[in-house]
Amino acid sequence: MKTDDLVVMLSTNVEPIRHGRVGRTISIAVVVGAVIALAIMLVGLGVRADVTTSRAALFLSLKLAFAFAVVGVALRYLIMLARPGSESGISPLAVAVPFAAIALLGLLSLTDTPSGHWNRMVAGGEWLECLLSIPIIAIVPFAVTIFAVRRAAPTNLVRAGAFAGLVAGGVSAMAYAFHCTDDSLPFVAVWYGGTIVLCTLAGASLGPRLLRW
Amino acid sequence: MASEAELKALMAASLDGDAASYRTLLDRLSRRLRAYYKGKLARIGRSATEAEDLVQEVLLAVHLKRHTYDTRELFTPWVHTIARYKLIDYLRRTRSAASVPIDEGAEIMAQDDNADAESSHDVRKLLERLPEKMRCAIERVKLEGRSVAEAAVLCGISESGVKINIHRGLQSLAAFIAQVDQK
Incomplete structure (x- = not known):
């Protein structure tokens, strides 16, 4: 085929199109993913029974603040990664800030406590449930996010996959927080932080296969 | 330049x-x-x-x-x-x-x-591999230069159907080209 023929074909009857909406599409996908994650949590796990007590409300809002910070920063970068040529100026280190903050708070609360209680503070009562729930709940938000990113044009597929995983992990942690009764900062730092990192690594390894175009 | x-x-x-x-x-x-x-x-x-x-x-x-x-x-x-x-x-x-x-x-x-x-691809041959509606929409609108409305009548689908089929068809063509290169 002659390239000139292809140019003529592509430019014949070209339709006006709505452009510059990549960010919007991906953001909507993440909101849809969050709603699904909340529904899965409600049906599969249920909201913690003591949610109306002030101690529970305090820790719930702390977990939510962490999850929202992760999602907020990661989503911004994911949108940049989904558009060719707008990658520069990204400092992926900014996503580490929420993790560093919660780790620091966790350490501070450990130093405030006799070392005999450390084990219980870190492992909590339900570490295994947390370890499994966050990655499992993240699957659907991850799929919806990847679907939206595929419609754009990511060119660094490992990184775009990683950020999609990070967003999905954060969204999942946000949903799981409504169920989780382990109220200690070291627990949140290790198990919420750790599982979100796991989701990020899974996203990075799946990215090249799922996002190629 | x-x-x-x-x-x-x-x-x-x-x-x-x-x-x-x-x-x-x-x-x-x-x-x-x-x-x-x-x-x-x-x-x-x-x-x-x-x-x-x-x-x-x-x-x-x-x-x-x-x-x-x-x-x-x-x-x-x-x-x-x-x-x-x-x-x-x-x-x-x-x-x-x-x-x-x-x-x-x-x-x-x-x-x-x-x-x-000239590339190694033959777009006519690749078009033949497309589903009927996609091929019809691309041929009428992109090759013959007819309007979307005309193509809708000729291909027996709605106008938005024509647009969607053109887009999907070009996506498939791009995918075919990528496959052909996989020697």
């Missing part, structure tokens, strides 16, 4: 549906891409036909991904990133042992190659 400002203006008009601007834009891009890929591939002993395969693949990619260009941003980095992505993807696909130095910056703007070039 066209500048960033010129190409950007052409792209903005193209996104608004100006066919003449779009044709000019794709023509200028194909010359630049040709020079870029010929230079890259010659260094690892690949032919000019392969360079042309890539030029056409990128033109299709630019077309299918044009909604991801934001008119508030520069146009050249957008095209350049796509061109580089497709080069790396192509080399991986065709299992090139040699490594091509991957460029930085606006190298793609550097040269112009106006050869009347």
